[in-house]
Amino acid sequence: MPAKGYIEVNELYCKACELCVTDCPYGVLALDMERLTSKGYHPAHMVQPEACTGCGICAVVCPDAAITVYRYERQKGEA
Numbered sequence: 001m002p003a004k005g006y007i008e009v010n011e012l013y014c015k016a017c018e019l020c021v022t023d024c025p026y027g028v029l030a031l032d033m034e035r036l037t038s039k040g041y042h043p044a045h046m047v048q049p050e051a052c053t054g055c056g057i058c059a060v061v062c063p064d065a066a067i068t069v070y071r072y073e074r075q076k077g078e079a
């Protein structure tokens, strides 16, 4: 099934607390251990973008309001 949404992480705010990683019901997110933000944290990123439903849970649980959720528009005839 194609992704229904995607997220963006504002790396100025992300402090690598991992709440979004543990609370995403679909295992979409992980910390990016290959990168550091300007503040020295491994930022959250999408590792299974095809599984994102755009549910918004990650944005709600993020204590630093670092996540913006976008939902793809439904195509005509799509359920």
Ligand code: SF4
Residues within 6 Å of the ligand: 005, 006, 007, 023, 024, 025, 026, 027, 028, 029, 051, 052, 053, 054, 055, 056, 057, 058, 059, 069
């Ligand atoms: S919007 Fe929902 S499915 Fe997508 S990354 Fe956030 S918690 Fe996971």
Ligand code: SF4
Residues within 6 Å of the ligand: 009, 013, 014, 015, 016, 017, 018, 019, 020, 021, 043, 044, 061, 062, 063, 064, 065, 066, 067
């Ligand atoms: S919940 Fe917010 S601050 Fe914590 S890792 Fe996710 S994006 Fe970063």
